[in-house]
Structure formats: C-alpha cells, structure tokens
Amino acid sequence: MEGALLLSAAGLAYAAAAALYARQLRLVARAGAGRSPDLFLMALVLHVAFLLVAVVPEGLGAITGLGLLPQHFALAAAVIVVALRRKDHLGVLGAFTAPVVAIVVSATAVYLALSPVEPSLPAFERASLDPLTAAHAVTSSLGFAAFCLAYLLAGFYTLLDSRLRAKCAASGHGRLPALETLERVTYQVLAVGFVLFSTGAVLGGIGAWGRGVSEGAAIRNTLALLSWFSFAVVLSLRWLRGWTGRRAMFLVAVGFLANVAVILMYLFRMARL
Amino acid sequence: MELLLIGLNHKTAPVELRERVSAIHNGELLGEVLSWPEVEEALLLSTCNRFEILMAVAGDTAPTTLESGCAALLALKSGVEVERLNGALYRHWDREARFHLMRTAASLDSLVLGEPQILGQVKRAYDEARGVGAVGKRLNRTMQQVLRAAKRARRECEMGRAAVSVGSIAAALAQQIFSDLRRSDVALIGAGKMIAQAAGKLESAGARSITVVNRSVERARELARPRGWEVCPLAELPEILAATDIVISSTASPERLVTVEMVRAAQQRRRYRPLFIVDIAVPRDVAPEVGALERVYLYNIDDLSSVSAENQRNREQAAASAARCLDQEARRFARQERVEPLGPVIRALRESFLEVADNELKRTERRLKHLSADDREALRRMSKALVGKLLHTPVQQLKAAAQEQHGSEAAEWLRRLFLLSLDDCGVDPDEDSEEPKR
Numbered sequence: 001m002e003g004a005l006l007l008s009a010a011g012l013a014y015a016a017a018a019a020l021y022a023r024q025l026r027l028v029a030r031a032g033a034g035r036s037p038d039l040f041l042m043a044l045v046l047h048v049a050f051l052l053v054a055v056v057p058e059g060l061g062a063i064t065g066l067g068l069l070p071q072h073f074a075l076a077a078a079v080i081v082v083a084l085r086r087k088d089h090l091g092v093l094g095a096f097t098a099p100v101v102a103i104v105v106s107a108t109a110v111y112l113a114l115s116p117v118e119p120s121l122p123a124f125e126r127a128s129l130d131p132l133t134a135a136h137a138v139t140s141s142l143g144f145a146a147f148c149l150a151y152l153l154a155g156f157y158t159l160l161d162s163r164l165r166a167k168c169a170a171s172g173h174g175r176l177p178a179l180e181t182l183e184r185v186t187y188q189v190l191a192v193g194f195v196l197f198s199t200g201a202v203l204g205g206i207g208a209w210g211r212g213v214s215e216g217a218a219i220r221n222t223l224a225l226l227s228w229f230s231f232a233v234v235l236s237l238r239w240l241r242g243w244t245g246r247r248a249m250f251l252v253a254v255g256f257l258a259n260v261a262v263i264l265m266y267l268f269r270m271a272r273l
Numbered sequence: 274m275e276l277l278l279i280g281l282n283h284k285t286a287p288v289e290l291r292e293r294v295s296a297i298h299n300g301e302l303l304g305e306v307l308s309w310p311e312v313e314e315a316l317l318l319s320t321c322n323r324f325e326i327l328m329a330v331a332g333d334t335a336p337t338t339l340e341s342g343c344a345a346l347l348a349l350k351s352g353v354e355v356e357r358l359n360g361a362l363y364r365h366w367d368r369e370a371r372f373h374l375m376r377t378a379a380s381l382d383s384l385v386l387g388e389p390q391i392l393g394q395v396k397r398a399y400d401e402a403r404g405v406g407a408v409g410k411r412l413n414r415t416m417q418q419v420l421r422a423a424k425r426a427r428r429e430c431e432m433g434r435a436a437v438s439v440g441s442i443a444a445a446l447a448q449q450i451f452s453d454l455r456r457s458d459v460a461l462i463g464a465g466k467m468i469a470q471a472a473g474k475l476e477s478a479g480a481r482s483i484t485v486v487n488r489s490v491e492r493a494r495e496l497a498r499p500r501g502w503e504v505c506p507l508a509e510l511p512e513i514l515a516a517t518d519i520v521i522s523s524t525a526s527p528e529r530l531v532t533v534e535m536v537r538a539a540q541q542r543r544r545y546r547p548l549f550i551v552d553i554a555v556p557r558d559v560a561p562e563v564g565a566l567e568r569v570y571l572y573n574i575d576d577l578s579s580v581s582a583e584n585q586r587n588r589e590q591a592a593a594s595a596a597r598c599l600d601q602e603a604r605r606f607a608r609q610e611r612v613e614p615l616g617p618v619i620r621a622l623r624e625s626f627l628e629v630a631d632n633e634l635k636r637t638e639r640r641l642k643h644l645s646a647d648d649r650e651a652l653r654r655m656s657k658a659l660v661g662k663l664l665h666t667p668v669q670q671l672k673a674a675a676q677e678q679h680g681s682e683a684a685e686w687l688r689r690l691f692l693l694s695l696d697d698c699g700v701d702p703d704e705d706s707e708e709p710k711r
Contacts, residue, residue, distance in 0.1 A: 164449065165564075167576040179547060181452040242544025245567040 004112040006050040011106035013043030014078075018098035037085045040094055044078045047105060051075070069141045074104040076145035080189060090185065092176055096152055132207035140200035144263060146193025147231075151256040153186040154249040161246060183244055187235070190252065194231045197259075201228060220265045223258045230255030275332060276415060278370035279343045279362055280318070280325030283384050286361035290353060294324045297350040302326075303407055305346060311339055314412040316402040318377075320394050322384050327374065329411040340364050368607060371415055375599045378423035387588045392423055422602035426595035439467070440474030442580050443551045443572075447475060447519050450547050450570060454479040460505075460513050461485045462522035462530060462558060464496040471521050471551070476500075486513055488524075514539035520550045522558040531559040536566055553577065612672050614681040619668055621693040626664060630656040 020036035055068065081097050084090050160176050176182070201224060208217075234251045237243035281294065299317050306315045306326060314329035330339060344362055348355035365373045376382045378395040399416045402408045408416070444454075451457045459480045461468050464487045472483055483502040486509070487493035493504040505513055507530070514520065514535060524530065531550070540548065550571045552559040557573055564571035572580075634656050638649060675683045687693065 160449065164446070164570050167572060167580060176449075178448060178452040179450045184452070242546070244545055247567070 004109055006046055006053060007105060007109035007112060010043050010046035010050060011102055011109050013039055013046055014098055014102035014105055017043055017094070018102050021095035021098050036094060036098075037082075040078070040085075040098060041082055043101075043105075044075075044082055047075055047078065068108075069137060070104045071108055072138055073141045073145045073148075074101040076142040077101055077149060080146060080149050080192070084185060084189075090177055090181075092156065093149065093152065097149065130207060132203055136200050136204035136207055138200075139196050139203060143193045143196030143200055144259060146189050146196060147256050147259050150186050150190040150193055150252060153182055153189060154252045154256075157182040157186060158246060158249050186249075186252070187238055187244075190231060191235060194228075194235060197228060197231070220262050223261045223265075227255045227258035227262065230258065275329060275411065276367050276370045277328045277330055277336070277339060277343075278325055278365045278373055279328075279340060280323060281358075281361040281363065282323035282325075282382065284382075285363055290357070290361055291322070291324065293351045293353055294347060294358075295319050295321070297324075297347070299401075300405070302346070302350060303402070303405065306343070307407055309339075309342065314409040315407050316398055316412055316416070318395060318398040320391065323377070323382075325374075325377075327370065327412065327415075329409065329415075336366065368603065371419060371606070372599070372603050374415075374419045375422045375426075375603065376596070378419055379426040379595050379599060380423075381426075381592050381595055381599070386585075386592050389427075392420075392427065395423070396420065418602070418606050422599055422606075425602065426598040429598055430591045430595040438474075438581075439551075439553060439577055440471040442577055442584070443471050443519075443521065444474040444478040446551075446570070446572065446580075447480075447549055448478065450549050451518060455481055457481055457518040458516060459483045459519045459521065460517040461502075462507075462510070462520065463487060463524035463554070464489070464492045465523055467553065468521055468523040469496055469500075471523075471553070472502075475519065475521075480519070484513060484517070486510055488526075511535050511539065514548075515542040518546065518548065520548070520559075521553070522550070523553045524558055526554070526558055527556060529558060529560045531563060533560050533562045533566070536563045536569060540566060540569065551577070608676045612675045614684045615671060615675055615687075618684040618687045618693060619671070622668075622687060622691055623660070623664060625691060625693060626660045627657065630660050 017036050017040035020039060023036075051071070077097050078101050081090070081094050084093065156176055157179065160179050160182065164179070177185075230251050234243075234248050234255070238248065281291065283291065286294070299319055303315055303317050306312050306328065311330050311334040312328045313331060316327045318325045318327070326343060328339075344359050345355055347353075347362075348358045351358070363373075373382070374395070378392050380387050380389070380391045383391050399408070399420070402412070447454060447457065454475070457480055459472060459475050459482065461472050461483065464485055472480075476483060483497075483500070484505050485493040485497045485502055486505045486507055488507045490504060490506050496502070497504045510530065514531070515538075520531070522531065531552075536548070536550075545568050548569045550559055550563065550569065552571065552573045555574060559571060559573075561571070561573075563569055634652060638644065638652070644652070671683055671687070
C-alpha cells in the first residue's frame with residue numbers, strides 16, 4: 001500500500017510539474033513557472049523511492065514484471081529530461097514529457113491501489129519470464145523511452161528549421177532551444193537509446209535462441225532490424241561526415257515509427273516475448 | 274486636483290522644439306517649480322523624445338493658473354515662444370496624469386513601441402528627484418504605483434520580445450540557430466555604416482570574432498580598427514566562409530559575391546554546421562539558390578523587412594494587452610484610493626468602541642470582586658473579540674461602498690454618526706498633506 005502512496009505522490013508531482021511547464025511554455029516570466037524543473041526532480045525522487053521501497057524488495061520477478069514496463073519507460077524518460085535540463089534550456093521537452101509520465105505513473109498508482117490481490121505487486125506481474133527475456137524487455141523499454149524523446153526533439157528541430165526557412169521565426173519560437181542545441185541533444189539521446197536498444201536486441205536474441213520463430217515474430221524482427229539500421233545509419237554518418245539536418249531527422253522518424261510498430265505488435269499480442 | 278503632469282513628446286512636438294526644451298537645466302527648473310507655493314512635490318522626466326514635469330499640488334490650486342505658469346516658465350527657459358509651446362504641451366490631472374505616466378513607463382507611448390530604456394529613465398528621474406528631496410509622500414506613492422504597473426505590463430505582455438531593427442533581428446535569428454554566440458564567428462562583406470550597426474548588435478550579443486571582408490582593405494581597416502575587428506581581402510572569401518558561422522553582406526557590387534558552389538564547398542569543409550547569412554545589399558550579394566542548401570539559412574532585405582513587420586505587429590498586439598493590464602492596475606489604484614480615507618476613521622471607530630467596552634468591563638469588575646486574575650483576563654479578551662466581531666461586517670460593507678463611491682464621503686458619515694474625533698485616538702487628520710523634504 002505504501003508503494004501505491006509513493007507512486008500517487010510521484011504522479012501528482014509529475015502532474016503539477018506538467019502544469020507549471022505548460023505555464024512556462026506560455027509565458028516564461030509567470031510566477032512559479034521557473035519552479036517546474038525542481039518539481040519534476042522531486043517527482044523523479046518519489047518515483048525512484050517507489051521502486052526502491054516497493055518493487056526491489058519483491059525481487060527480480062517484480063522488477064522485470066511486464067506490468068511495470070511502462071514504469072521503466074516513464075522513469076527513463078524522466079531521468080533523461082532531468083539530465084538534460086542541467087546543461088540546456090529544454091523546458092519545452094519537460095512540458096511534453098511531464099504529462100505523459102504523469103499519466104503512466106498515475107495509472108499504475110490507481111491500479112496498485114485498486115488491486116484486489118495483496119500484496120499487489122506480484123499481481124502486477126502478468127507473465128513469468130526467464131531472466132534474459134526479462135532483461136531484454138526492460139532494456140528495450142528504456143531504449144524506447146530514449147527514442148521517444150529523440151523523436152520529440154527531432155520534431156522540434158524540424159519545426160524550427162522550417163519556420164526559419166519560411167522567414168517567420170524571429171518572434172514566435174523563443175521558447176524552443178537553439179537549432180544547434182536541438183540537433184546536438186537529439187543525437188545524444190539517440191545514442192543512449194541506440195546502446196540500450198542494441199543491448200536489448202542482443203539479450204532478446206540469446207534468450208530466444210533455439211525457439212521456433214512465428215510469423216508475427218518474423219515481421220517484428222524485421223521491423224526492429226529496420227529501426228536499428230536507421231538509427232545506426234544516422235549516428236554513424238553524423239560521426240563520420242557530420243551529416244545532420246532535415247534528411248537525418250527524417251531517418252530518425254523512420255526508425256522511431258518502426259520501433260513503435262514493434263511495441264504495438266507486443267501490445268496487441270501479434271508477437272510474444 | 275492634486276497631481277499635474279505637463280509636458281511634450283515626439284507626438285506633439287518636432288525635434289527642434291524638443292531639443293530646445295531638453296536643453297533646460299533640470300535642477301534649476303525643478304528648484305523654480307518647487308519654489309511656487311502651490312507645488313509641494315515635483316519630478317522631472319527628460320529623455321530624447323519627451324520632457325515632462327509631474328507635480329503634487331495643493332488641493333485649492335487653480336488649474337489654469339498653474340498650467341499657464343508652467344508653460345511660461347518653460348518658454349522662458351527654452352527661449353521658445355509661449356504660443357508655440359502651448360500648442361505642443363499636454364496637461365493631465367490626477368488619474369489621467371498617473372495613467373499617462375504608466376503608459377510612458379510601460380513604453381506604450383514610445384517612438385519604438387516596447388523599447389526597454391524608458392522604464393529605466395523613469396526610475397532614474399524618480400531617484401534623482403528623491404535625491405534632492407523633491408519627492409514626498411504623494412509622489413512616492415504615485416511613482417511606486419506607476420513603476421509596479423509598468424513592470425507588470427512589460428513582464429506579462431512581453432512587449433520588447435520581438436526585435437524590429439536589422440541588427441536586432443539578425444541577432445535574434447542567430448540566437449535561434451546557434452546555441453552559444455560566444456562560440457560563433459561573424460564575417461561582414463562590405464564596410465558600410467549599416468553593416469557596422471548590424472554587426473554591433475551581434476557583438477553585444479557575444480559573437481566570438483568579427484572579420485570585415487572588403488574589396489578595399491583600407492576601407493575595411495577604417496571600420497575594423499576602432500572596434501578591434503579583423504580584416505580580410507575579398508579574394509579570401511571562400512576560406513572565410515568555411516571558418517564563419519554568421520555572414521552579413523552589404524556591398525554595392527552589381528554581381529553576386531557569394532555563389533552556390535562557394536557555399537557548398539564551405540559547408541563540406543565545416544561539416545555542415547549551420548550557416549546563417551544576412552544579405553542586406555541591393556542588388557543582392559548572395560545567390561538566392563544558396564538558401565536551398567541544407568543547413569544554410571539565408572535572409573535578404575525583404576525577408577528581414579517582413580520579419581520586422583511581423584514583429585512590429587506582435588509588439589502592437591502586446592501593447593494592446595499591456596494597455597488592458599495598465600487599465601486594470603489604474604482601476605485597482607483608484608479603488609484603493611477610495612478606501613484609503615476610511616483608514617483613520619475606522620481606527621477611530623474601533624478605538625471608541627473599545628473604550629466603551631473597557632469602561633463597561635471596569636464597571637462590571639467592580640461588582641464581581643470574587644473573579645480571579647485569569648477570569649478578568651478572559652473577560653477582557655471576550656470584550657475585545659466582541660468589538661471586533663461587531664465591527665467586522667459594517668467595516669467590510671463600508672469598504673465595499675467606498676470602492677463604488679468616494680471613500681471620504683463614507684468617512685464623513687461615520688465621523689458624524691459616532692461623533693468621532695480623529696485627534697483623540699492618535700490619528701493625524703492631515704496625514705495626507707505631509708511636506709516633502711526639500
């Protein structure tokens with residue numbers, strides 16, 4: 001029950017941070033808006049406390065429980081936003097991330113509070129997985145969080161780039177970070193996601209070794225490979241030749257959409273772990 | 274009539290008249306105005322676009338006498354004919370005076386709408402007047418209200434956010450492209466005044482280095498040397514492009530100086546870092562096709578003009594909402610002012626009720642000698658609380674009524690109704706007419 005309370009507190013703090021971020025996005029100078037990153041950080045601390053107090057003591061099964069995968073996704077997104085705010089003025093990223101994280105966290109808190117089974121956490125674990133597959137699921141969801149943020153940043157980049165090209169950007173986009181910052185941070189987050197995604201893919205491959213491959217799994221694997229390949233091309237060309245700009249952002253979008261398709265296949269049971 | 278603002282600005286007076294009036298010695302003028310018996314406090318605001326005197330005057334002052342006295346004094350000091358000056362002067366009394374000053378401080382009345390300097394100039398004028406003891410209680414309160422309202426309007430409506438000059442637009446655009454201008458190098462193609470002005474904005478925004486590229490190296494040196502910029506001949510333009518982040522071009526050259534091939538080669542060498550080019554020359558120095566290259570942002574004079582026009586529209590929209598904001602503040606101050614005369618009367622009323630309660634309490638205590646000290650204290654507290662509670666609703670109602678009408682009328686009724694004497698309860702009835710320190 002204390003897990004549900006901690007998570008509810010975290011959800012509320014994320015929601016409050018989201019409201020302040022939205023206010024900040026509208027008008028930087030409004031009172032209280034400048035406190036949004038601090039509130040977001042507080043929510044993250046509560047979120048981590050929930051994992052340490054309520055989930056970790058339940059053991060590996062609880063940590064890697066399928067029901068908690070959205071939590072890992074939300075936590076990774078929150079960690080990246082907090083890490084980025086130290087260096088760059090990326091309030092706009094927080095404004096878009098905080099509401100999503102607040103919804104994920106609050107939904108889990110409500111589920112935990114209403115769960116008819118005591119203790120509720122094991123009930124949350126819907127499938128018993130072998131450690132390798134569980135690690136694959138967790139690293140993949142962390143990587144997916146990074147890809148989501150990279151895609152969001154790529155979207156901001158494309159928006160600002162097209163406004164600058166349309167010669168109407170001088171006043172209306174002061175709340176977006178500079179184009180150069182958006183581009184650099186997109187690649188940093190993409191690189192983090194790529195490492196996690198690759199690790200997840202290797203772990204999943206080893207875990208599934210020797211098992212038969214269903215038709216659904218073959219499509220999923222192809223999509224995952226397309227996603228991995230797109231990100232690999234973007235990252236290596238940038239590293240080798242400084243290749244950036246709208247075309248690179250388009251490839252980021254391709255990789256991300258392939259990744260979303262993989263996740264959707266899991267959610268709709270078209271492929272199994 | 275307690276507050277008079279008299280002055281002229283860029284809307285009412287041409288520049289030759291403004292410069293003659295602004296040549297008046299401020300200290301002398303302030304001293305003369307304060308020597309008049311009607312004027313109790315005064316403040317002088319003198320900028321390149323306006324000259325205004327704000328005065329707190331005695332309540333029985335005849336408006337026209339003071340207005341014509343001010344006009345005559347200004348005419349005498351500036352050497353401008355009084356008839357001509359009268360046509361340019363505006364006069365605002367009381368709330369209009371305060372509202373005008375709010376609009377001025379919030380930059381709604383400025384030549385360049387939303388410019389930030391005026392707020393500082395108003396503050397400086399206030400500080401200077403305070404420094405010589407020319408400001409007392411009334412102008413202090415007025416100026417606090419004015420500054421507070423202007424700050425709120427500027428903060429909430431972001432009036433100065435959108436840039437309108439070529440240099441500031443270039444700097445604003447560069448800040449949207451580059452994360453840190455301190456790591457950005459600027460190249461100027463041409464050595465004219467306009468390009469220097471535009472580069473000056475980038476320099477103050479923190480640009481790391483500025484190189485002047487020109488056909489005539491001598492002319493480039495003339496521009497660059499006093500400012501500590503570097504100089505380069507036009508022949509080295511391809512190398513400069515490869516090492517530069519921001520290019521501003523303004524030459525009289527009839528042919529294109531920057532071609533697509535040149536920029537493409539430069540972009541390869543600079544690993545496709547963003548390149549921002551501002552071409553303010555007519556005919557254009559930079560081939561228009563350059564703007565289609567990846568990560569190159571090209572703005573010509575028409576683009577800058579359209580951005581400027583868009584920003585001017587944004588400023589006008591912000592100004593409209595700032596005006597609404599000032600209107601709210603002015604109404605709030607007016608409500609406060611209507612309630613203020615009630616303050617001493619309410620204090621006197623409370624004192625009188627407490628006195629009655631205290632007398633009754635003492636009489637009761639004489640009859641109830643068996644009461645302990647704690648019981649007596651409890652009775653005292655109860656009587657105080659009773660007075661507070663009995664007066665709470667009437668006082669709130671009075672304040673509400675005073676907000677609708679004038680507070681002094683309600684205060685007068687209270688004084689008559691309860692035979693209140695303000696002197697008896699330590700309240701100075703002439704509190705508002707405090708003399709300034711001169």
